[in-house]
Amino acid sequence: MAPTATDRHGPPAAGRWRPLAGETLTPSGVPSATVAAVSGLTAATAGPEEPLVLARGLVKRFGDFEAVRGIDVEVRRGEAFGFLGPNGAGKTSTMRMIAAVSTVTGGTLRVLGMDPATDGPAIRGRLGVCPQDDTLDSELTVRENLLVYGRFFGLSRAECARRADELLGFVQLTDKVNARVEELSGGLKRRLTIARSLVNEPELLMLDEPTTGLDPQARHLVWDRLFRLKQRGTTLLLTTHYMDEAEQLCDRLVVIDDGVIVAEGSPATLIREHSTREVCELRFEVDDHEQVAAKVSDLAERVEVLPDRVLLYADNGEAVAQAVHERGLSPRGTLVRRSSLEDVFLRLTGRSLVE
Amino acid sequence: MTSTDLRILPRRAGATPAWPLVERNVVVYRRDWVIFVTGFLEPLLYLLSIGVGIEQLVGEFVLPDGRAVSYTEFVAPAMLAASAMNGALFDTTFGVFFKLRYQKVYDGVLATPLRPRDVAMGELAFALMRASLYAVAFVVVMAALGLVSSWWALLAAPAAVLIGFAFGGAGMALTTWMRSWQDFDFITLAILPMFLFSATFFPLERYPGAMQWVVQATPLYQGVVLCRGLSTGALGWDMCVAVAYLLALGSLGLVVASRRFGQLLLR
Amino acid sequence: MAGDVTSRTTKRSPGRRPGGRQGRPPGPLLRQVDHWAVRWRRTWRGSAITNFALPVLYLLAMGVGLGSYVDDGGASRALGGVAYLDFLAPGLLATTVFQNAVGASTWPVMGAIKWDKTYHAMLATPLRVRDILLGTLAYIAARLALTAAVFLMVLVAFGVAASAWSVLALPAAVLVGMAHSTPIVAYAAWLDRETGFMLLYRLGVVPMFLFSGAFFPVAQLPDPLQWLAQLMPLYHGVELVRGLVLGAPEAWPDLVHVAYLVVWLIVGGWFADRLLARRLGGR
Numbered sequence: 094m095a096p097t098a099t100d101r102h103g104p105p106a107a108g109r110w111r112p113l114a115g116e117t118l119t120p121s122g123v124p125s126a127t128v129a130a131v132s133g134l135t136a137a138t139a140g141p142e143e144p145l146v147l148a149r150g151l152v153k154r155f156g157d158f159e160a161v162r163g164i165d166v167e168v169r170r171g172e173a174f175g176f177l178g179p180n181g182a183g184k185t186s187t188m189r190m191i192a193a194v195s196t197v198t199g200g201t202l203r204v205l206g207m208d209p210a211t212d213g214p215a216i217r218g219r220l221g222v223c224p225q226d227d228t229l230d231s232e233l234t235v236r237e238n239l240l241v242y243g244r245f246f247g248l249s250r251a252e253c254a255r256r257a258d259e260l261l262g263f264v265q266l267t268d269k270v271n272a273r274v275e276e277l278s279g280g281l282k283r284r285l286t287i288a289r290s291l292v293n294e295p296e297l298l299m300l301d302e303p304t305t306g307l308d309p310q311a312r313h314l315v316w317d318r319l320f321r322l323k324q325r326g327t328t329l330l331l332t333t334h335y336m337d338e339a340e341q342l343c344d345r346l347v348v349i350d351d352g353v354i355v356a357e358g359s360p361a362t363l364i365r366e367h368s369t370r371e372v373c374e375l376r377f378e379v380d381d382h383e384q385v386a387a388k389v390s391d392l393a394e395r396v397e398v399l400p401d402r403v404l405l406y407a408d409n410g411e412a413v414a415q416a417v418h419e420r421g422l423s424p425r426g427t428l429v430r431r432s433s434l435e436d437v438f439l440r441l442t443g444r445s446l447v448e
Numbered sequence: 449m450t451s452t453d454l455r456i457l458p459r460r461a462g463a464t465p466a467w468p469l470v471e472r473n474v475v476v477y478r479r480d481w482v483i484f485v486t487g488f489l490e491p492l493l494y495l496l497s498i499g500v501g502i503e504q505l506v507g508e509f510v511l512p513d514g515r516a517v518s519y520t521e522f523v524a525p526a527m528l529a530a531s532a533m534n535g536a537l538f539d540t541t542f543g544v545f546f547k548l549r550y551q552k553v554y555d556g557v558l559a560t561p562l563r564p565r566d567v568a569m570g571e572l573a574f575a576l577m578r579a580s581l582y583a584v585a586f587v588v589v590m591a592a593l594g595l596v597s598s599w600w601a602l603l604a605a606p607a608a609v610l611i612g613f614a615f616g617g618a619g620m621a622l623t624t625w626m627r628s629w630q631d632f633d634f635i636t637l638a639i640l641p642m643f644l645f646s647a648t649f650f651p652l653e654r655y656p657g658a659m660q661w662v663v664q665a666t667p668l669y670q671g672v673v674l675c676r677g678l679s680t681g682a683l684g685w686d687m688c689v690a691v692a693y694l695l696a697l698g699s700l701g702l703v704v705a706s707r708r709f710g711q712l713l714l715r
Numbered sequence: 716m717a718g719d720v721t722s723r724t725t726k727r728s729p730g731r732r733p734g735g736r737q738g739r740p741p742g743p744l745l746r747q748v749d750h751w752a753v754r755w756r757r758t759w760r761g762s763a764i765t766n767f768a769l770p771v772l773y774l775l776a777m778g779v780g781l782g783s784y785v786d787d788g789g790a791s792r793a794l795g796g797v798a799y800l801d802f803l804a805p806g807l808l809a810t811t812v813f814q815n816a817v818g819a820s821t822w823p824v825m826g827a828i829k830w831d832k833t834y835h836a837m838l839a840t841p842l843r844v845r846d847i848l849l850g851t852l853a854y855i856a857a858r859l860a861l862t863a864a865v866f867l868m869v870l871v872a873f874g875v876a877a878s879a880w881s882v883l884a885l886p887a888a889v890l891v892g893m894a895h896s897t898p899i900v901a902y903a904a905w906l907d908r909e910t911g912f913m914l915l916y917r918l919g920v921v922p923m924f925l926f927s928g929a930f931f932p933v934a935q936l937p938d939p940l941q942w943l944a945q946l947m948p949l950y951h952g953v954e955l956v957r958g959l960v961l962g963a964p965e966a967w968p969d970l971v972h973v974a975y976l977v978v979w980l981i982v983g984g985w986f987a988d989r990l991l992a993r994r995l996g997g998r
C-alpha cells in the first residue's frame with residue numbers, strides 16, 4: 094500500500110484539533126452542542142445526561158473463575174475511554190458485557206440508559222463493535238461483508254450500498270472491494286472490521302485491541318480514522334496493550350489488572366501521579382541486573398529491575414546518568430527519556446508490557 | 449457490482465429480524481449457483497436408476513392392500529421424502545457447524561440486533577427455501593414420468609418442505625452439541641437406517657410385528673406416509689398424525705437450537 | 716497439531732524406529748508412520764462403526780428386504796442365475812470401498828493443503844512431495860483394506876462369500892478404491908475451492924455409484940449409456956469383485972478389469988504427483 098497523505102501526518106496527538114480533510118462520512122446523530130463541549134484532554138462533563146456506559150461493581154464469572162471482579166466504569170458521551178491491562182486482565186470480558194453479548198454475573202450495568210439483560214437488541218443496534226478476533230464473513234467479499242452486515246441492522250439495501258462505499262473509502266479499501274476476505278492481510282482485515290463496525294453509524298464504538306498485529310503505517314492510519322470519528326462526536330471505548338496508543342487516543346483510561354481497576358485518570362494525570370518526570374534506562378553486559386541495581390539504587394527515587402535493563406526514576410534523568418558513570422560503571426547502553434504510561438503500568442502491575 | 453445486489457429477493461427487512469441472514473446465504477449461494485442447480489440432480493438420478501434398473505427386476509409390485517403398482521411409483525414418494533430430509537440436514541448440520549465453530553459467522557451476527565432465535569430461524573428458513581425449490585422440481589418430474597395418480601400430489605411438495613422443517617430443526621439442535629467433524633458419524637448412523645428401513649424400498653408389512661412399531665416411530669417413516677398418501681391419492685388419518693409429528697419435531701428442534709445458540713454464543 | 720506430530724517424527728532417534736536399523740535413518744515412508752498413526756487413532760472408532768453398520772444395514776434392506784421381491788419376480792436369469800442378495804453384496808463391497816476412497820481423497824487432502832496445512836509442515840522436514848503423496852496414498856489404502864475386510868466378514872456371515880477365492884476380493888477392492896483415489900487426489904491438489912467436490916459428487920460419484928452395475932446389470936441400460944457405464948472404472952471394479960466373491964478367478968475378463976484399474980491408478984498417480992508438487996511449490 095502506498096503511503097497516503099494521512100499516514101505522513103503521523104498519529105493525531107490527543108487534544109490537538111485538526112481540520113477534517115477528505116471528510117466523507119456523515120456525522121452520527123449527535124447534537125453538535127455535545128460535540129463542541131468535548132475538548133482537549135479534559136473530557137466534557139456529561140451534564141444532566143446519563144453516561145453512555147455506567148457500571149457499578151461489575152462482575153463476570155466463568156464457572157468458578159472470576160475474570161472481572163467488581164469494576165466501576167463511567168463512559169461519557171463524546172470521550173475516548175480506554176481499558177489498559179496485561180493479558181488476561183479481563184478487558185475483553187468487560188467489553189463483551191457492555192456490548193450485550195455476554196451475560197452479567199454480578200453488579201449493575203447500564204448501556205445507553207438500557208439494561209443489556211433485557212434490551213440487548215436495542216443496545217446492539219446503536220453500538221459498533223470491533224472484536225478482538227475479526228469475525229468477518231469469509232464466504233463474502235469485502236463489499237458484501239458491509240452490505241450484509243448493514244442489513245442485520247435493518248437498513249435498506251440502498252442505504253447499505255451507500256454506506257458501504259463511503260466506509261470503504263474511509264478505511265482506504267476501495268481497491269479491494271471485490272476481493273474475498275480470505276485474500277486480505279491481517280491489517281486489511283482489521284480495517285474492514287472497523288469499517289463494518291461503523292455501518293450502523295453507532296453512537297458508541299467499541300474496539301478491542303484495534304491495532305494489535307498491524308504494522309506501524311497501518312496503525313497510524315487506524316489512529317487517524319479513530320481520531321476523526323471522535324471529532325465527529327462518536328464516543329470511543331477501546332482496549333489496548335499499547336501505551337503509545339492509549340496516550341494518543343484516550344481522554345481517560347483505567348488500568349485493569351486481574352479483574353480489578355488499579356488506577357484511573359487521563360494519561361497525563363496517571364503519569365504525574367504514578368511516575369517521575371524522567372527515566373534513565375541502563376543496559377549492562379551482565380546476566381543479572383539485580384547486582385548492578387544495588388550499586389545505583391540510591392541515585393533515584395525508585396528503581397525497577399527488568400531482565401534486560403535497569404530503570405532509574407528521577408526528575409532529572411541526565412544527572413542520574415552522569416552519576417552512574419562517575420561511579421565507574423559503564424553500561425552498554427544509556428537512555429534518558431520522559432516517563433510514559435509504560436512506567437505507570439510497571440509501577441501498578443509489576444509487569445512490563447511488550448511494545 | 450450487480451453480483452452483490454440483493455434485488456432478486458423481496459424487500460422484507462424489518463418484517464422479521466431473521467430475514468437478513470437468509471439474504472446472506474443467498475449472496476453466498478449465488479456465487480455457487482452450479483452447486484445449487486446440480487442439487488436437483490441427485491434425487492433424479494436415484495429415481496432413474498430405480499426406474500431403469502430395479503423396476504425391471506422386481507416386475508409387478510403388489511401392495512399389501514392388493515393393488516398392483518409399478519415399483520418406481522412406490523419408491524418415488526419415498527425418495528422425495530428422503531431427499532427433503534437429506535437436503536435440510538446438509539444445510540443445518542454441516543453448514544451450521546461450519547459457521548458456528550470455524551467461520552464464527554454467528555459471533556458477528558449476534559453483535560447486531562439479531563438474537564439467537566433469529567439465527568436459528570434464518571438458517572432454517574433458508575434451508576427450507578432451497579428444499580422447496582427441489583421439492584417442486586421433483587414433483588414435476590414425478591408427474592412427467594407418470595408416477596402420480598392424483599391431484600393430491602400437488603400437496604406432496606409442501607409435505608416435503610414440512611419434512612425438511614422437522615429434520616432441519618432437529619439436526620440444527622443436535623449440531624449445537626457437536627464437538628468435531630468426527631461426531632457427524634453419529635448423524636450418518638442415525639440417517640442411514642432411516643433411509644433404508646422407513647418403508648422406503650418395501651412396505652411396512654414386510655417387518656415382523658415389533659419392528660413395525662420401531663419403524664413407525666421414526667420421523668422419516670411419517671414423512672414417507674405423508675408423501676406416498678398424497679402422490680397415490682390414498683389418503684388416511686395416519687397422515688394427520690404424520691403432520692402433527694413432523695411439526696412438533698421441527699418446532700422442538702427450533703426452540704432447543706435457539707436456546708443452545710444463546711448458551712454457546714452469549715456466554 | 717500437525718507441526719507437533721511431524722517434529723516428533725523427525726526428532727526420534729532412528730534406532731527406535733520400526734524397520735529402521737541402528738544408525739541408519741528410516742526411509743521417508745516409515746518416517747511418516749507416526750503421523751498417520753495419530754490420525755488413524757483419532758478417527759478409527761467412528762469409521763469402525765460405520766464400516767460395520769453400513770454393509771449390514773444395506774444388505775438387510777436391499778439384499779434381504781428388496782431382494783425377496785426381486786427373487787419373487789423371477790429375475791434370477793437377468794442376474795446371471797443368482798439371488799439378488801448374492802448379486803448385490805459384492806457390488807456393494809466395491810461401491811463402498813469406492814465411496815470411502817473418494818471421501819478420503821477429497822476434503823482431507825484439501826484440508827492438509829489449505830486449512831491445517833499439514834503438508835506444508837511436513838515439507839519443512841526432509842520429506843519430499845512424492846514421499847508425502849505416497850504416505851497419503853498408503854494411509855488411504857490401509858483404511859480401505861480395513862473397510863473391505865470388515866465388509867468381507869459381513870458377506871461371510873450373510874452366506875454370500877462361500878468360496879476361499881473370496882479372500883482375493885480384499886486386494887481387488889483396495890485396487891478399485893485406489894484406482895479412484897489417485898485421480899481424485901490429483902483433482903483435490905488442483906482444486907482451489909471445495910465447491911468442486913460437490914460437483915464431483917453430483918456429476919461423478921453418485922451416477923457412478925448408481926449405474927456401475929452394483930444394483931442392476933448394466934445390460935439393462937439403453938445402448939449409449941451402457942457403453943458409458945462400461946468406460947467407468949467402477950464398472951470394472953464391480954465386475955471383478957463380484958466374480959471373485961461368487962466364484963473362482965478367470966483370466967478373461969478378470970485380467971482386463973485389473974489392467975484397466977491399474978491404468979487409472981498409475982495415470983492418476985502421475986497427475987497427483989505433478990499437481991501436488993505444483994500446489995505445494997516444491998518437489
Ligand SMILES: Nc1ncnc2c1ncn2[C@@H]1O[C@H](COP(=O)(O)OP(=O)(O)OP(=O)(O)O)[C@@H](O)[C@H]1O
Nearest residue numbers: 155160178179180181182183184185186187225715
Ligand atoms: N469463555 C471463557 N471461559 C472461561 N474463562 C474465560 C473465558 N473467557 C475469558 N476467560 C478467562 O477470563 C480471564 C480474562 O480474559 P479476557 O479475555 O477478558 O482478558 P483480556 O484482558 O481481554 O486479555 P488479552 O489481553 O489477552 O485479550 C482470562 O483468565 C481468561 O482465561
Ligand SMILES: [Mg+2]
Nearest residue numbers: 184185186225
Ligand atoms: Mg482481550
